Amino acid sequence: MNWDSEITRHKKARGRDMLILAHYYQRDDVFAHADTSGDSYALAVSASRAQARLIVFCGVFFMAESAAALAREGQEVFIPDQEAGCPLADMIDPEQFQSALDMITRHIRRPVVPLLYINSSARVKAAVARAGGMTCTSSNAELLVRAILAEDGAVFFLPDKNLGLNTARALGLPEHEIAVIGPKGPTSALAPDHRLIVWDGFCNVHVRFSHADVLRARSAYPYSRILVHPECAPKVAAAADYAGSTRGIINEVEKARAGEVLFIGTELNLVRRLSKARQDLKILPLRESGCVNMNKITPEKLAAALRTIDDPESPYRVTVEPDIARLSGVSLERMIERVERERSAV
Ligand code: SF4
Numbered sequence: 001m002n003w004d005s006e007i008t009r010h011k012k013a014r015g016r017d018m019l020i021l022a023h024y025y026q027r028d029d030v031f032a033h034a035d036t037s038g039d040s041y042a043l044a045v046s047a048s049r050a051q052a053r054l055i056v057f058c059g060v061f062f063m064a065e066s067a068a069a070l071a072r073e074g075q076e077v078f079i080p081d082q083e084a085g086c087p088l089a090d091m092i093d094p095e096q097f098q099s100a101l102d103m104i105t106r107h108i109r110r111p112v113v114p115l116l117y118i119n120s121s122a123r124v125k126a127a128v129a130r131a132g133g134m135t136c137t138s139s140n141a142e143l144l145v146r147a148i149l150a151e152d153g154a155v156f157f158l159p160d161k162n163l164g165l166n167t168a169r170a171l172g173l174p175e176h177e178i179a180v181i182g183p184k185g186p187t188s189a190l191a192p193d194h195r196l197i198v199w200d201g202f203c204n205v206h207v208r209f210s211h212a213d214v215l216r217a218r219s220a221y222p223y224s225r226i227l228v229h230p231e232c233a234p235k236v237a238a239a240a241d242y243a244g245s246t247r248g249i250i251n252e253v254e255k256a257r258a259g260e261v262l263f264i265g266t267e268l269n270l271v272r273r274l275s276k277a278r279q280d281l282k283i284l285p286l287r288e289s290g291c292v293n294m295n296k297i298t299p300e301k302l303a304a305a306l307r308t309i310d311d312p313e314s315p316y317r318v319t320v321e322p323d324i325a326r327l328s329g330v331s332l333e334r335m336i337e338r339v340e341r342e343r344s345a346v
Pocket of ligand 1 (some may be wrong): 087088089204
């Protein structure tokens, strides 16, 4: 069966009534069908502004859930595999969030603002919105943490510890102002002067990159540049030449001079696509590390989702309870508004 021609046929038949969104970590044979691609922030914005009635999300489940939470009346969201989850998103639930937040607010003297990485479930996003917090992504975490600290607040950053710690490092926050908390409580005593408290979660794709990988790359190509994602361990990010969001890494590759050697520490599908796009560079994965869940979306499943899109019982439709959808939408809208406000103030 030729899935590509079936997908193309459905797209043609639907025209502007349907929008296919794909995350940068999707396989090339799925990515090729996207109307819009991006990192999680760009896709959340695209979903929130989409005019199309049908949104098909090629990414992991929390992303489709975010799109469903932001959907206007009459819009419907689909994902070609409901099992494409994100282990990082599953590392905290609303009850764990609330009990950690209660403990933090009992010990910290500043007002605490929860800042939730977008890689999280709609239920946790809703809990964060209820507590006055907002969502962030790897592209805007630094901007939002800086803005909250500038108002003399403290940040409860969740669920990715490395992104929180790398953001703290980029902002020059001293060690004694940072604490880590997990399902069993803080890893060391909380103090009134802590300003950034990070949840002890991790992305299993990015924690695979090690400091030894960086040393090996440098010794093989001493003039190479090493670009990594901030979900990598702080020791890896500190040893690299650049640590930034998926979009930031792509920008670095686009700006690179012909002949440069770049090692990239992020999801393998993206590294391979960048390597094909810039054949005048030598682009190598810092280590081959793919996301099993992103790879669950295949052309075959995308075709099946498009085939059943009018079926009220379609197993690909993403629904979120109205109250959770409304509140998780609030946490995303607060991020979008705050980022735009901070950027326009610069
Ligand atoms: Fe989750 Fe990491 Fe896969 Fe992204 S790359 S979906 S954070 S496991």
